[in-house]
Amino acid sequence: MNMNKMMFKTHIAFGFLVGLLLIQLWSPNNQILFIMAVLLGSALPDIDHPESKVGKKVKIAGFLFEHRGFFHSIFAALILYLVLLSFSSFAVYSVYITGLVMGYLSHILIDAVTKEGIMPFHPLSRFRLNGFIRTGRVLEYIILAVLIAFDAWKLIKMY
Template identity: 45%
Template sequence: MMFKTHLAFGFLISLLVVKFFSVPYPLLFIPLVTILSGLPDIDHPKSKYGRKLFFLSIPISLFFKHRGFFHSIFPPLIGFFLLQYFGMPFLGLALVVGYCSHLLGDCVTKEGINFLHPFSTFRIQGPITTGHVIESFLFVIIMLANAYFILNILNIL
């Protein structure tokens, strides 16, 4: 899935969490989740975050393949528990929601992901080719859903 689609989907998921759950500081939570929704691609030096954070991405890519460990459930869980331990549960929640939105998005692509890497070889895959016109259509649908939920949260709809 392309970066813009991940961000749009992360934004949508953050809106849904704010709408249906009691989240403190929603105006901080929404952008945090959106930003963190691109984080799993830090394992690819040519990704948006990989290029910006090359000093992290290059060493990570030497030890981990793209859509390997960093596209499993373990990094957000480790991050969540570390942030809980250090007294930052709000940031931990934003990390889990944003990171997992990325993983869910990649599940619909043909490349798919392995939620339990390296302990399993089972991949969840979908029908969408990254960057294909169908992903562009999905992006538009997600953006329309974003607009709807923003208007709904603001009690305009």
């Protein structure tokens, strides 16, 4: 079943690329932990989707929130950021928290190229950003292949 959800692997492939770029930019001490945080963040927004990898485990979120509503908004990212920051008393973790939130934003960003799009200011505004990519179809697989190629290229260049 597809239900207008971009594939988990596409979000991971894009999150991985964002993670590598941020490692170059911010040089976190623990690069593995950092990339894991970014990948976790890039999977999280689909918690609002009962058929998604994350949503299956937290079914209640999918019933309470419409898919690509609040959890796909910049407000959700901001709240997540503030909550995580307030829980971590050690500033040393802030780079990993920022990485996780950047992963979260990467998910929203790439969902914006799909036909269904996203509402970045939900629930304040139903303004929608969308593209022409139909999820789970051939174009998404092409995007996935390009992302994996970029991931590999970046990885080889860096290490």
